[in-house]
Amino acid sequence: MIGHRRRTSTSPPEQPGRGSSRRAIRGRRAALAGAGFGLLCLLLTACTGGPQDSLSPAGVYARRADNLFGKVFIIVVIVFVLVEGAIVFFLFKYRERPGQEAPVQIHGHTRAEAIWTIIPAVILAGVAIPTVKLIFDFAKAPPAATRIDVCVTGHQWWWQYVYATKCPAPGTSGTEGTVTTANELHIPVGKPVYLTLNSIDVIHSFWAPKLNGKQDVNPGHTNHMTLEADTPGTYYGQCSQFCGMSHANMRLRVIAQTQGDYDAWLAAEKQPAATPPAGTLEAQGLDLFLHGRNNSGKFPGGQACAGCHTIGGVEGAAGITGPNLTHVYSRQAFAGDTLDMNPENLRLWLTNPPKEKPGSIMPNLGLSNDEITALVAFLQTLH
Ligand SMILES: [Cu+2]
Numbered sequence: 001m002i003g004h005r006r007r008t009s010t011s012p013p014e015q016p017g018r019g020s021s022r023r024a025i026r027g028r029r030a031a032l033a034g035a036g037f038g039l040l041c042l043l044l045t046a047c048t049g050g051p052q053d054s055l056s057p058a059g060v061y062a063r064r065a066d067n068l069f070g071k072v073f074i075i076v077v078i079v080f081v082l083v084e085g086a087i088v089f090f091l092f093k094y095r096e097r098p099g100q101e102a103p104v105q106i107h108g109h110t111r112a113e114a115i116w117t118i119i120p121a122v123i124l125a126g127v128a129i130p131t132v133k134l135i136f137d138f139a140k141a142p143p144a145a146t147r148i149d150v151c152v153t154g155h156q157w158w159w160q161y162v163y164a165t166k167c168p169a170p171g172t173s174g175t176e177g178t179v180t181t182a183n184e185l186h187i188p189v190g191k192p193v194y195l196t197l198n199s200i201d202v203i204h205s206f207w208a209p210k211l212n213g214k215q216d217v218n219p220g221h222t223n224h225m226t227l228e229a230d231t232p233g234t235y236y237g238q239c240s241q242f243c244g245m246s247h248a249n250m251r252l253r254v255i256a257q258t259q260g261d262y263d264a265w266l267a268a269e270k271q272p273a274a275t276p277p278a279g280t281l282e283a284q285g286l287d288l289f290l291h292g293r294n295n296s297g298k299f300p301g302g303q304a305c306a307g308c309h310t311i312g313g314v315e316g317a318a319g320i321t322g323p324n325l326t327h328v329y330s331r332q333a334f335a336g337d338t339l340d341m342n343p344e345n346l347r348l349w350l351t352n353p354p355k356e357k358p359g360s361i362m363p364n365l366g367l368s369n370d371e372i373t374a375l376v377a378f379l380q381t382l383h
Pocket of ligand 1: 204
């Protein structure tokens with residue numbers, strides 16, 4: 001619909017004084033809004049180049065998505081400029097002027113309507129074809145012989161990774177001999193890493209922006225995605241589907257290593273934990289971990305640690321509610337990748353987990369200072 005019927009004004013004439021001041025206010029508001037918008041745009045440019053910038057891809061999958069995005073973006077900008085330009089042009093050309101007749105109406109103009117239906121349809125098809133192709137390409141599993149398989153399970157609010165070609169049922173532990181870890185995903189560079197994604201509770205979404213797009217992680221439905229990194233480095237990510245109180249604290253990092261470093265890491269992860277020598281503070285910590293306060297099997301705030309955490313090689317520590325702690329101290333961060341790994345932060349965590357991470361499934365166990373000291377000493381042996 002180009003042009004519009006000129007409204008014959010029946011409203012009472014504006015009072016001269018109030019009308020012009022209202023116009024001035026409106027002008028000032030428009031200027032303010034314009035300035036605010038400009039500032040916002042400037043601020044948003046600061047978002048590029050960050051550690052989670054999907055526009056600076058670091059692997060083949062993310063790069064293909066970024067290439068497609070770049071091409072679509074050019075089309076989008078051209079369409080935007082043309083359409084908005086036409087709107088602004090007609091807005092001025094056919095604005096209401098005293099004494100001007102209504103412009104010619106072209107409603108029902110078949111040729112015009114055919115043109116502005118066909119052109120967008122062709123553009124959308126042009127965008128859809130490579131997009132759908134890429135979606136199908138990404139959905140293909142890389143050949144089993146060349147890929148690494150990792151089973152990812154979303155938990156409120158942390159990620160579990162099991163390195164296995166046959167994934168354990170969600171909510172159960174990895175089988176003997178497989179590596180189970182949390183939040184930090186180690187991968188070798190230059191190899192496709194095929195993720196099998198499940199959730200044990202609500203819907204999460206796995207997202208490491210420099211390595212690929214997002215993929216929903218659903219309870220009761222398995223999804224897949226493939227990551228690949230060109231060069232060694234740390235690539236950050238996070239859950240990108242709102243999943244409850246500590247959604248923002250459900251982060252992750254992908255550590256891409258040379259094949260040699262990766263192999264060494266995997267071999268170390270397969271080792272059971274070393275048991276601390278009897279009579280040491282660390283041994284006291286292990287005892288608390290397994291048996292709680294005064295050998296009662298619990299702490300004032302709940303069961304002993306072993307009821308929720310597995311430690312490979314430690315009999316009695318086979319809980320699966322929380323992350324596998326076999327090599328927890330070799331991780332760079334913990335609690336959904338939100339706290340750097342060091343004795344001070346472990347202390348803070350054991351003192352009151354829900355304070356560090358609202359809603360945390362690990363409760364405040366009411367530990368004493370001495371108990372925390374022994375437990376932190378023990379946790380430091382798990383590297
Ligand atoms: Cu989540």
